[in-house]
């Protein structure tokens with residue numbers, strides 16, 4: 229609505245402006261006592277009055293047009309930014325693997341403004357500028373006709389100028405566009421580099437990498453500056469050229485008019501030429517400027533368009549339904565999987581396994597063996613190339629993504645924590661959650677008492693980017709995230725390294741929480757800590773070289789020996805054993821025989 233209003237008023241202003249100038253032309257001719265370009269003799273006082281009224285109307289409408297255009301622009305921009313944000317959250321891992329977080333921030337924050345401007349111009353130009361162009365064109369022809377004997381070729385000269393000059397401008401805009409494409413690439417690289425520094429500034433300090441980061445940022449900034457300088461110089465040259473269009477045309481017409489001027493020609497017609505040429509050239513010039521602007525903005529508009537057009541990689545299958553998981557089983561049937569788009573290397577090569585319902589299964593394997601990939605298949609972040617992933621006896625694609633992810637809940641290794649209060653982080657998964665529900669969930673995972681020590685009302689604890697005074701520690705974050713996952717009453721819970729960063733006391737609490745939970749939730753976890761696995765898991769599935777190589781309870785696998793789990797436990801024991809440490813035994817002084825103030829044995833290598 230504001231857009232249509234702004235376009236309507238803009239068209240009115242652009243139509244009235246040449247008309248107002250033409251009134252001035254008629255007024256001048258009337259003062260001279262000659263008929264105006266229209267052929268009529270008019271009353272100069274009436275014309276002066278009409279000019280005054282029209283001038284005031286144009287001024288008022290121009291002001292209104294500016295205000296409404298600003299309002300409409302802001303509304304369009306808000307809608308576009310919201311749309312980009314929402315679309316981006318629907319896109320899958322291939323998209324998010326390609327476009328980094330800092331780049332997304334840049335697209336939604338900055339690039340959207342360029343896209344909004346372009347969209348507005350495309351939609352509004354034909355009406356707003358078109359009306360002005362046609363009106364001024366008609367009056368220009370009227371004024372030219374007042375010059376006796378204008379030969380027809382002059383019209384062709386004019387037409388040629390009107391066509392050729394914008395064409396040259398268009399060519400120039402291509403050069404400018406390429407230069408700005410480079411600017412965008414440099415800015416994206418800078419955004420990533422800056423993201424590297426802002427992600428963990430304290431870690432940068434601890435690594436004493438300040439100088440390295442500083443150098444990288446300086447290099448990137450220099451590249452951005454160089455690219456911008458190149459592009460800006462090209463743009464300035466193009467704009468200078470476009471700016472001269474109006475002057476060139478006015479000059480050509482005036483020279484011709486001056487040579488064709490005779491006693492019968494009204495001075496008003498000459499004035500008409502001077503006034504109308506810029507009004508005809510203006511919209512054409514704006515069109516060229518717009519196309520130049522389009523080339524300049526295109527590198528920024530394209531990613532905006534890509535997000536709007538991009539299709540989520542995984543969508544609901546045609547026959548997908550909202551199905552309740554009653555039978556809390558999960559099964560892989562001969563699954564073959566490699567990451568798209570290449571789908572090679574094969575990560576899972578024909579794996580089959582039925583995860584026990586209402587039990588805890590730990591997937592154990594070396595780094596990069598495909599453990600997390602299995603979790604991703606279970607929540608349909610990806611689809612396998614072959615075989616079936618079954619949940620509750622149904623293929624995973626039979627569920628709508630909404631119903632699947634409501635019931636199969638993932639607790640990732642580094643859970644998402646929103647900046648804000650602890651309560652806000654629970655509202656993330658359940659908008660209408662009550663304080664009592666949050667409290668119960670936090671008590672259930674055993675973190676409540678520790679949180680009370682941070683702040684009397686733990687729900688108001690501020691969640692910050694990093695751990696610090698008055699906020700959550702790394703381990704507490706994990707337990708809070710587990711509490712948040714439980715709020716959803718999952719049928720199947722997927723845990724990625726749940727024991728990471730949790731202290732010994734909290735770990736034993738975690739073991740009992742998970743064991744209790746597993747009475748009516750199927751838990752599948754990826755875990756490197758084999759002691760934790762031994763303590764908590766009912767079943768262990770070992771993965772190696774794309775296949776499941778051993779399955780059984782931790783105790784059975786340990787008793788059997790030789791399998792991957794037993795090897796891992798053994799390696800862990802050897803790594804943490806103190807037997808290999810050569811500790812020199814220092815003889816204790818014989819207190820009975822020694823003097824009242826016995827001398828202590830000197831430390832190794834030390835001197836008393």
Ligand SMILES: Nc1ncnc2c1ncn2[C@@H]1O[C@H](COP(=O)(O)OP(=O)(O)OP(=O)(O)O)[C@@H](O)[C@H]1O
Pocket residue numbers: 321325567575593594595596597598599600601602754
């Ligand atoms: N999005 C992706 N695109 C392409 N390859 C990927 C992607 N994610 C993971 N991989 C590759 O797939 C293999 C298995 O990855 P996965 O994350 O499943 O391993 P993992 O067993 O969970 O490893 P870790 O214990 O180190 O977390 C790895 O070689 C990894 O590099």
